[in-house]
Amino acid sequence: MGLAAGVNHAMRSAILAAADSPRVRRFVSKHGMRLGAGRFVAGETLDECIPVLRSLGERGLYANTTLLGEGVRDEHEAAAVVVRYEEVLDRLAGTKANVALKLTHLGLELDEELAYANLERLVARGSFIRIDMEQSAFVDATLRIYRRLRDAGFENVGAVLQAYLYRSGDDLAALAPLRPNLRIVKGAYLEPAAIAYPAKPDVDAAYVRLLEESLSGDGYTAVATHDDRMIEHAIRFTEEHGIGRDRFEFQMLYGVRPRLQQDLAARGYKVLVATPYGPEWYPYLMRRLGERPANLLFFVRNLIRG
Numbered sequence: 001m002g003l004a005a006g007v008n009h010a011m012r013s014a015i016l017a018a019a020d021s022p023r024v025r026r027f028v029s030k031h032g033m034r035l036g037a038g039r040f041v042a043g044e045t046l047d048e049c050i051p052v053l054r055s056l057g058e059r060g061l062y063a064n065t066t067l068l069g070e071g072v073r074d075e076h077e078a079a080a081v082v083v084r085y086e087e088v089l090d091r092l093a094g095t096k097a098n099v100a101l102k103l104t105h106l107g108l109e110l111d112e113e114l115a116y117a118n119l120e121r122l123v124a125r126g127s128f129i130r131i132d133m134e135q136s137a138f139v140d141a142t143l144r145i146y147r148r149l150r151d152a153g154f155e156n157v158g159a160v161l162q163a164y165l166y167r168s169g170d171d172l173a174a175l176a177p178l179r180p181n182l183r184i185v186k187g188a189y190l191e192p193a194a195i196a197y198p199a200k201p202d203v204d205a206a207y208v209r210l211l212e213e214s215l216s217g218d219g220y221t222a223v224a225t226h227d228d229r230m231i232e233h234a235i236r237f238t239e240e241h242g243i244g245r246d247r248f249e250f251q252m253l254y255g256v257r258p259r260l261q262q263d264l265a266a267r268g269y270k271v272l273v274a275t276p277y278g279p280e281w282y283p284y285l286m287r288r289l290g291e292r293p294a295n296l297l298f299f300v301r302n303l304i305r306g
């Protein structure tokens, strides 16, 4: 690892570790929106989020939204999350936006059957839903639930594979017969070296391998990255191999590289902007800060300006 990459990796680990501190959580939760969390989160309510989704659509961009939140205390809380997602799906009908969600928000930590039943209820409404991938402890259960839904005949559901996990190549091969709709990401959580590449160049190389494998298969690939090299590689690879633009899309996060999003759309590629909302934005924001320590400077500057 080079010096700059090493410093970035250390900062990322420090930010993700600090995120667990109750003092950091209290401070950021109280002041975060004023300090700039709104750059990454489209408001705390669905009413605030909908105009943002609409304005992305007007600029030729697709979107998905997520009610931010991870983990629920009991099945009643999970049921309340399902009801809120039903409202989201109703409000999105007829727009260019769909939903991405986390299974822990639907009760995965409590009971896999509960999470499955909750997700099935939402998927049965017919709109496309992507299941985000969370910490490594949830990967097996998440892939099991995805497979169960596909086996039950639901085509309107997608999953995510994280390139930093050593296992993801095997997971992709195992899913291939399903012609899966997969979002390929580098991975956003702090994982031990026993299961995930610790060095960024290795993650990048694994990302390229996973991307090529997914694009070469019969499924649909969401190339979810802000990394120019990965994006241009995907474009070259699909052109060289005659892979049509209806077989893949680019995805980026709301607030991250908006000009690049617009440029790709202008070049005729489908671009989806992941645009979350909700009052529980703290862990999401901390992962975004961890991805790019420069984002922390953006916060600190706002803190100093008052």
Ligand SMILES: Cc1cc2nc3c(=O)[nH]c(=O)nc-3n(C[C@H](O)[C@H](O)[C@H](O)COP(=O)(O)OP(=O)(O)OC[C@H]3O[C@@H](n4cnc5c(N)ncnc54)[C@H](O)[C@@H]3O)c2cc1C
Residues within 6 Å of the ligand: 131, 132, 133, 134, 160, 162, 183, 185, 186, 187, 188, 189, 224, 225, 226, 227, 228, 251, 252, 253, 256, 257, 273, 274, 287, 288, 289, 291, 292, 295
């Ligand atoms: C649509 C979408 C969905 C995702 N879903 C998941 C998921 O389900 N599970 C999961 O583990 N991870 C998910 N991620 C996060 C992902 O794993 C990475 O942590 C994140 O995308 C940063 O990696 P990168 O590919 O952009 O490349 P990097 O090498 O980290 O970054 C490349 C360049 O992109 C820019 N950049 C990257 N991140 C930021 C940022 N936060 N702020 C400003 N600039 C930035 C910088 O210019 C940087 O140099 C998702 C990412 C996207 C785009």
